[in-house]
Amino acid sequence: MGIADNSFDTITLHEVIEHISDPIPLLKECARILRPNGVLLIGTGNTDSWTRQIQKSKWDFFDMKRHAGHISFFSPKSLNVLASQAGFSVVKVITHSVKFYEKGEIPPVLYRLVKVFTELLNLPARLLNKGHQMEVYLRVTKS
Numbered sequence: 280m281g282i283a284d285n286s287f288d289t290i291t292l293h294e295v296i297e298h299i300s301d302p303i304p305l306l307k308e309c310a311r312i313l314r315p316n317g318v319l320l321i322g323t324g325n326t327d328s329w330t331r332q333i334q335k336s337k338w339d340f341f342d343m344k345r346h347a348g349h350i351s352f353f354s355p356k357s358l359n360v361l362a363s364q365a366g367f368s369v370v371k372v373i374t375h376s377v378k379f380y381e382k383g384e385i386p387p388v389l390y391r392l393v394k395v396f397t398e399l400l401n402l403p404a405r406l407l408n409k410g411h412q413m414e415v416y417l418r419v420t421k422s
Contacts, residue, residue, distance in 0.1 A: 374410030
C-alpha cells in the first residue's frame with residue numbers, strides 16, 4: 280500500500296541523499312506526498328565548504344571507513360538544480376561547522392589551537408554558506 284498524494288506537511292532527509300546515486304526519483308516522490316507548499320528538509324555535507332576545500336580528498340564525507348555508502352555529494356548550488364528538476368524551490372540554505380582535524384589526528388596542543396581557530400570561523404562560514412554541514416529547506420511548487 281503506497282502513501283497517498285498530499286499526505287504530509289514536512290519531510291526530513293537527514294544523512295540520506297548522499298547514499299543515493301540518483302536522488303531525483305526520491306525528491307519527486309517527496310514532492311508527490313507533500314501537501315501544496317509542503318517543506319522538505321535535506322541535511323548533508325557541503326562540498327562547497329571550507330572544510331572540504333582544505334581537506335580535499337581527505338574530507339570526512341569522502342571517507343568510506345567512517346561514512347560507508349556515500350556516493351553522491353552536494354553543494355547549495357547543486358541542490359538548487361536538483362530541487363528545480365524535482366518540483367521544489369529552495370527556501371533557505373543554512374550551513375554550519377568548520378573542522379579541519381578530528382581529535383587524535385594531530386598532537387593535542389595543535390588540535391586545541393586549530394579547534395579555537397575553526398570555532399572562530401563558524402560564524403563567517405555560516406554567513407557565506409561555507410560550513411561543513413548544510414540544511415536545505417525546499418518548498419514543493421505544486422498548487
